[in-house]
Amino acid sequence: MVGAGTVGQWLLRAIDSGLAARYDVDLRVVGTANARDGFVYDEGGLDIPRTLGSLSEGMSIADQPGARAWPSALEGLRATDADVLVEATGSPATDDGEPGLSHIREALERSIPVVTSNKWPIALHGVELARLARSRRAALRAESTVMSGTPVLRALTEGLAGATPIALRGILNATANFVLSRMNSGDSYEAALAEAQRAGLAERDPGADVDGPDSVAKLMILSGLVFGRQLRPAEVVCRGITGISRAEIEVAASRGARIRHLATLAFAEPGGVGEVTARVEPSPLPGDDPLAHVEGTTNAVVCRARPVGDVTISGPGAGLELAGQGVLGDLIDVARSLATS
């Protein structure tokens, strides 16, 4: 498990508390890593309470009796073995998706399945990584990268196997939707954002949420994994919600519409072929649009596929426990398929 931030620590606690065992899977954490302490490995299994204690006390996670250590995650991964890699390093918007991208490639190249909560490596290289995973016959699961624990990727990839996706619309960021929902109830932008921050939704620097890059990453992930089409960030037209005024909200409301931070994806031809339209922008949605009724921290995706028609999946869009659950669900699923193969 690379990355011992909030999601990684939640997962360590879940494994240590026996949550995974309730699903008939037996998980042993043989290695962990973070940027500060490097990589630590014990084939017999690390002492998870010790690791969690080190993290809460600001000590090095590499300090484990009898374990071997490397200065970086990548060096450690190259020198050791495991049945699954959980890549849970933080996911800032970067040009290259590193260091997560190299961790994921290293595992898949060696046919080690990967579960990740790390958005940008999948956003920037999803098609390449999915192809690598197939060629190595190893699973690549990233459920928690889009709508946290809500199983949207699972439903739209494997669930629609045999159908051809045509287009997609969604509300992909919980903080932005919370802010717009509050503004629709009368709050100013500033008051709504402050409320989101008090609720622990928005970071002190809420840019990734309200300016759009988080939604852009999720739209790129959906394009790559559902449509098989790799987008570059420059192909996604992006406008945040910071410029939205109460007046705009009220004008929309007077027409029975609601402004939502809408992500759209369409291609000239079905199956992700041809010219692409990819946009993340505030959009007034009429009252008969199901996405107009997606409120608060709920997120939703409507995928149009042939011959199925419109499939809509909505659920909670954010939350630490939910991201952790998404990773745990993927991990349990991978563990089960390893047990049956």
Next chain:
Amino acid sequence: MVGAGTVGQWLLRAIDSGLAARYDVDLRVVGTANARDGFVYDEGGLDIPRTLGSLSEGMSIADQPGARAWPSALEGLRATDADVLVEATGSPATDDGEPGLSHIREALERSIPVVTSNKWPIALHGVELARLARSRRAALRAESTVMSGTPVLRALTEGLAGATPIALRGILNATANFVLSRMNSGDSYEAALAEAQRAGLAERDPGADVDGPDSVAKLMILSGLVFGRQLRPAEVVCRGITGISRAEIEVAASRGARIRHLATLAFAEPGGVGEVTARVEPSPLPGDDPLAHVEGTTNAVVCRARPVGDVTISGPGAGLELAGQGVLGDLIDVARSLATS
């Protein structure tokens, strides 16, 4: 492939036209069966156009040069081998789920994965069959039995692995919802039903749809496969929509509500434990209930799970091509997992 009715024929055509091959899977139909002609088997692959021709001309599907034949599907299955069983026999409401149940058991006992569109064997014995499948390390997939091609089972079982389902509400029959939607627009029950029959939705005898047994079967499938709890039909309180009057629709509308044929499932304790509440009945839903806005042939399920919260999946609820797509999706997925194991 057992069952050569509408879904089975759609699937044969899809395989013959190369649809499956587009997903990198190579499918060969080594056996087919129906009640009239029995079972026919050729390890080298049957001549699918010939089978389809025989079906359209009322000839026996067992008449294939060089193929072996048995008088019944079960005898044929016992005597032959395959990588996957597709069980697509019709699904009338029966006491025992036969003959589909025996076909599915026969395959799973021998560790042969099963894909089925046959509701009642799964409704009546879903928990037992899922357990048998796990013990034999063989897949059991039944996506098309609930909401046709909409991937609701995929999302709520594997997608929520690691979460605990608590309760579920849904609109599970496309014909009943179409009729209620039309009545809400001013039609009488009789006019709405006639329109559904003209549209090819309702059978001449629409009882399975409007009296509730189809929704009961789907609710039992969800109980078994998502919650791990086997229900008997007598445990599901069922009231159809035939007694609904325009007056009731109008009274509900005057309060801002819409009458929907609602299926509900709840247990005294999370994870399908303790006393069960299982109901299929017309219910007035207030305007702020997302299920009140599920219109026409669209169906939807809202599953409450811990820690995820409410996950909603909506999509088309019926249609031949959609049921076929659900089966094809399952089949492609099983074929892929066989290829990687």
